[in-house]
Amino acid sequence: MSARVLIVDNEPRHCRALARAVRALQHEVITAGDINAAYLVLEERRVDAVILHLQLGSAMGEALGLALMRQWPHLVGRLVLTSSEPAPAAGSWPAELERCPLLQRPVAPAALARTLGEVLTASDVRKQDSA
């Protein structure tokens, strides 16, 4: 099933590579290069999942991730994080952020496909459960 995926990444080369990989999975892709653009997209359209780079701008990706899940609760469980730095020690993040899958850069297309598939499937199951 096709989903609408928002990619938030300030590095155009990585953003394009991710967009190609997600389109190859037959999903619709929207990209945002900064926090503002991400908010504009989310205020206008409903997205099914977000792939968010943690070192966005002044390394505020994690703050944005938290805020997005709290402002748009349907995104809980639908956030995939990417990072070019090692994962933080356990307990360094709020629990809801620690539950998000974290992919290290460079992101392998297979890992992205598997993670995105799991995120979208888990969200579908949860939606059916709550229905």
Add this chain to the structure above:
Amino acid sequence: MTANRPFLRHRASLLRQIPLLAAVPAERVDRLRAGAPENYRWVTAGSWLNALHVIRTCPIELAVVDPLLGGAPRTLEIERLRQHFPSLPLVVYTVLAPETAGVLLDLGRAGIRRVILHRFEDAPGALRETITRELEESASQRMIGEFAAALPELPESLRRALGAMLHATGDNPTVAALAEQAQLTRRTCERLFARRGLPSPKTVVLLARVLYAHRLLLDPGYTVEDVAAKLGYARVRTLQMHFRDVFGLTASEVRISLSSGDALRLVVQRFLQAPRRVAS
């Protein structure tokens, strides 16, 4: 106890004393020194031009001024300081004499009413008390008070440390510096933020500093370069980048388009959304 010693030694090296401006005749500077609140130090200015330069470039929290600074009693310079830097608390410290009576009346009409009279109200304890009370109205204290209200259950030590980080030097103050101000380890500091559902301490410090920069920019007397210098940014570009990341606008655009309340609301909405309470 032995294990704490290196930590405390390192911490002491990081503590900075926050500057206050003393634009008063030299003979009264020593009285002010005796009445300085803890963690503050006086920076002196011997002329109005020098006072203006210090206000624009140093992280001054409060200015004590004497209409007699240039010799003859004058109000114009003090009134201009108030017009250009309305967020800076101004305290007049002068002598009670026939030539100052009219000046004090004029300043009072201009809204500058906090006066300390030499020989009557400038015992060290009284000075310290007056200055401490006025410091509560400083731009940084007011901003950090409003900002901290958006941070759920943040311990008082961390609230104070966040306030101190407004005066930290460097483009990107570290979590270690915040933790040391609060007398915590870096890991404990990160966990305290995480348990409260907050973004990382580094992000929260950055947001506080950008909000403080915006608060200062609302004063017509500061340029973006002045504010970058006051906050200890090594490069103006970094401050501009932080404004873009937080507000999506340049510092000059934010200055003319957002009030301090608007800026705080935007930051809270974008980065500090409270965790949702799930009914059990």
